[in-house]
Amino acid sequence: MYRLLINEKEYQYPEHTTFLTVARQFQKEYDDDIVLVLYNNRLRELNKEIPGDGTVSFVTVMESAGRKAYRRSLTLLMQRAVYNLGKERGMTGNVKVLHSISSAYYCELEDREPVTEEYLAALKAEMTRLVEEKQPIQKRSIHTEDAVELFAELGMKDKEKLFRYRRSSRVNIYSIGNYIDYFYGYMVPDTGYLKYFDLKRYEQGFALMFPGKNSRKTEPFVPSRKLFTVLQESARWGEMLEIDTVGALNDAVTQGRIQDVVLVQEALMEQRIGRIAEEIASRPEKKFVMIAGPSSSGKTTFSHRLSIQLMAQGLHPHPIALDDYYVNRVDTPLDEDGEYDFECLEAIDIETFNRDMIALLDGQEVEMPTYNFKTGKREYRGNKKKLGENDILVIEGIHGLNDRLSHSLPHSSKLKIYISPLTQLNIDEHNNLSTTDCRLIRRMVRDARTRNITARETFARWSSVRRGEEKHIFPFQEEADIMFNSALIYEIAVLKQYAEPLLFSVEKGCPEYLEAKRILKFLDYFLPVPDGDVGKNSILREFIGGSCFQV
Numbered sequence: 001m002y003r004l005l006i007n008e009k010e011y012q013y014p015e016h017t018t019f020l021t022v023a024r025q026f027q028k029e030y031d032d033d034i035v036l037v038l039y040n041n042r043l044r045e046l047n048k049e050i051p052g053d054g055t056v057s058f059v060t061v062m063e064s065a066g067r068k069a070y071r072r073s074l075t076l077l078m079q080r081a082v083y084n085l086g087k088e089r090g091m092t093g094n095v096k097v098l099h100s101i102s103s104a105y106y107c108e109l110e111d112r113e114p115v116t117e118e119y120l121a122a123l124k125a126e127m128t129r130l131v132e133e134k135q136p137i138q139k140r141s142i143h144t145e146d147a148v149e150l151f152a153e154l155g156m157k158d159k160e161k162l163f164r165y166r167r168s169s170r171v172n173i174y175s176i177g178n179y180i181d182y183f184y185g186y187m188v189p190d191t192g193y194l195k196y197f198d199l200k201r202y203e204q205g206f207a208l209m210f211p212g213k214n215s216r217k218t219e220p221f222v223p224s225r226k227l228f229t230v231l232q233e234s235a236r237w238g239e240m241l242e243i244d245t246v247g248a249l250n251d252a253v254t255q256g257r258i259q260d261v262v263l264v265q266e267a268l269m270e271q272r273i274g275r276i277a278e279e280i281a282s283r284p285e286k287k288f289v290m291i292a293g294p295s296s297s298g299k300t301t302f303s304h305r306l307s308i309q310l311m312a313q314g315l316h317p318h319p320i321a322l323d324d325y326y327v328n329r330v331d332t333p334l335d336e337d338g339e340y341d342f343e344c345l346e347a348i349d350i351e352t353f354n355r356d357m358i359a360l361l362d363g364q365e366v367e368m369p370t371y372n373f374k375t376g377k378r379e380y381r382g383n384k385k386k387l388g389e390n391d392i393l394v395i396e397g398i399h400g401l402n403d404r405l406s407h408s409l410p411h412s413s414k415l416k417i418y419i420s421p422l423t424q425l426n427i428d429e430h431n432n433l434s435t436t437d438c439r440l441i442r443r444m445v446r447d448a449r450t451r452n453i454t455a456r457e458t459f460a461r462w463s464s465v466r467r468g469e470e471k472h473i474f475p476f477q478e479e480a481d482i483m484f485n486s487a488l489i490y491e492i493a494v495l496k497q498y499a500e501p502l503l504f505s506v507e508k509g510c511p512e513y514l515e516a517k518r519i520l521k522f523l524d525y526f527l528p529v530p531d532g533d534v535g536k537n538s539i540l541r542e543f544i545g546g547s548c549f550q551v
Helices: 019-029 064-089 117-133 144-153 157-164 225-240 246-254 258-281 299-312 350-361 435-450 455-472 474-479 491-504 513-523
Strands: 002-006 009-013 034-039 042-045 054-060 095-101 104-109 137-143 170-176 179-181 198-202 205-209 288-292 316-321 366-372 377-385 391-396 414-420 482-485
Touching: 002 019, 009 019, 019 034, 019 054, 034 064, 054 064, 064 095, 064 104, 064 117, 064 170, 064 179, 064 205, 095 205, 095 225, 117 198, 137 144, 144 157, 144 170, 157 246, 225 258, 225 474, 225 482, 246 258, 258 299, 258 482, 288 299, 299 316, 299 391, 299 414, 350 366, 414 474, 435 455, 435 491, 435 513, 455 474, 455 491, 455 513, 491 513
Parallel strands: 002 054, 288 391, 288 414, 316 391, 414 482
Antiparallel strands: 002 009, 034 042, 034 054, 095 104, 104 205, 137 170, 170 179, 198 205, 366 377
16 A cells, blocks of 8 residues: 555555546546646656655646646647548648647648638547547657657658657657657546637638636637737748758758858848838838837847847937836835736836827937836936937837837837747647747846846746736737747757756756756757857847847
8 A cells, every 4th residue: 555645634545556546536626627646746647556655736737737738638639630530531631730829729731731611620520529438648658769760650750850869768659549649748648638629710720729717618719910920930931941840950950050050040030120120210200119028038139139220221229128117116016926016017107208208209308217226216327318300219128019108109109019939940740849938948048147046046936927928918919010039940959058057956856846857858859059150149149148239
């Protein structure tokens, strides 16, 4: 008999008992489905047998690890249904998971045939049938060399490439019936857990929709036209560079092509910034360029590079950081935890900002504030500005897209830019690379270098940062006049060498250890790329150091 400590109470279970049996015993105490367990602070799938005495806590679909497991499992279910329909209809039976949009994945059939409503109805019916049958999602471990051969035989070339560079000797693969695939992370026990989903035709493909804040209800699909266009453009860049997956990036490293990849990617980005500057210069009524985006998007470097391109157009840009308009720290609103909420709009002195901007627009000279982060007070140090005919203000801050911030400024005088690293690289054809994870790695590396903040502290603060973004940034992204993708196709391979030592410093017993371990496993897919070929003006320099700008 094994002893398990659950909710501070001890229970005994015979040898060979699975965590699934234990979870079913406690499910009635939880509003949401239990999909994983934490056993001695390690994530375990429910189908695993209890290995010995230990402490157990349950992970539901409302927690980050549980939500990811649900999404992975539902994606595998969708692939199996596509495969079944393909066999019936003489099609390829393959699908690609391309982008994350809203609370959904955008998918296209591999043959790029437009998806019809009739096909989507058949796909949903097949997925529902598989859910009702509660087919087991089986896991087995095989040698990495065998995985390379297996996925070559299955025609999954992206996975074949991926595992050629795998240092681990074994790989976990999953299957529903005779359909086999690899997924980066844990799965639910069977298809019966996957009742809540929907499908919606979109563009050439379809959206696979997941539950949101309510675990038993699919989140509505809210298409983001501008975001989708930027993602598609980035995908075309990847095709141009012949790099759309991690395996293809690793190929470029081993074949000695990575310097060209770095140079071409940076040239494409500079070209895009130049086009934005041309558009601004063609609209002389635009006096305020408002730049906003989530944490670690590279806003500061982008604003500097845009300013240089604006100067090349004959304009005189003046950078302004919204942070300088913070209210004094003692007047900063508090969040639900009683901590200062620096992310909320009310942390900005909106009226002073509007008064200064209107005065500048009217041709008056204005003394600009500087926020002293050490004292927590706004100061005036004689920094005066006055706008001339060709002068333009480049304003950077998280609330730049929110019209409440600039309510006094004429709409015609503002041009809004949303910036975010919208990763164009996928792990393989069925595992997309999380934009959020990329931003987290950027922030971790930068904060360790510039603020002496540990990886553990970055992880601990990340959920609060994400809540602020969900509330104050993402709802306004479609109001932007221009969207700019700051992701670099090679960046994780460069960040890897900076991030890994920070992640290894996270101690095993702390709450942040699981996330550190997950990111370490993720980085293991990438071959490292030295930073010598990264330009001094690259957005990546904002995070790894060595920038020619003050960032």
